[in-house]
Amino acid sequence: DAKTTQPPSMDCAEGRAANLPCNHSTISGNEYVYWYRQIHSQGPQYIIHGLKNNETNEMASLIITEDRKSSTLILPHATLRDTAVYYCIVRANNYGQNFVFGPGTRLSVLP
């Protein structure tokens, strides 16, 4: 799987948009970009994933650059409950293939 690079930490004011970047310059054509988050010591939680088009769901939006070498996860109106470690993972779309978690970005939403 391609490796990803994320900033170790970010702050965001409550109610503002949180934009979390991820670089994945060696991504292959069949690899998707997945985002997970881990609140405190809970199990990682799936947020969103995409291949090349931008995606949006009830939790977040995912913007993938045209060359697919980087992406941004957007939490449109961050709340204190969004404080977590956010993981960007690139992975082929294969059932059964494991996810490799890096150190992620620790997002702190400040009141």
Next chain:
Amino acid sequence: EPEVTQTPSHQVTQMGQEVILRCVPISNHLYFYWYRQILGQKVEFLVSFYNNEISEKSEIFDDQFSVERPDGSNFTLKIRSTKLEDSAMYFCASSAGTGRGTGELFFGEGSRLTVL
């Protein structure tokens, strides 16, 4: 919403003892996983399981570890003789294998193992 459940939430054991961690994956999922996270460190893959056999395992998953799906609902991780360094949070996960979906993993809340 269906979820992965794990028991126990916390287990304390003496070094050298056997431990079994239990998981009930989402009912229509076909792929099952164990991950672990030592305090303050990354989430690490241990093993994946499909069709009643291990499909992939990491270097961490040595002969002291085993997995089993003893019935149609449970998925277990056994550590035969625990070591101090096995102290960690262990996460079970499952993913669908048919129909729509792209294989995203759904994780349980974890079982914290403390080895004394």
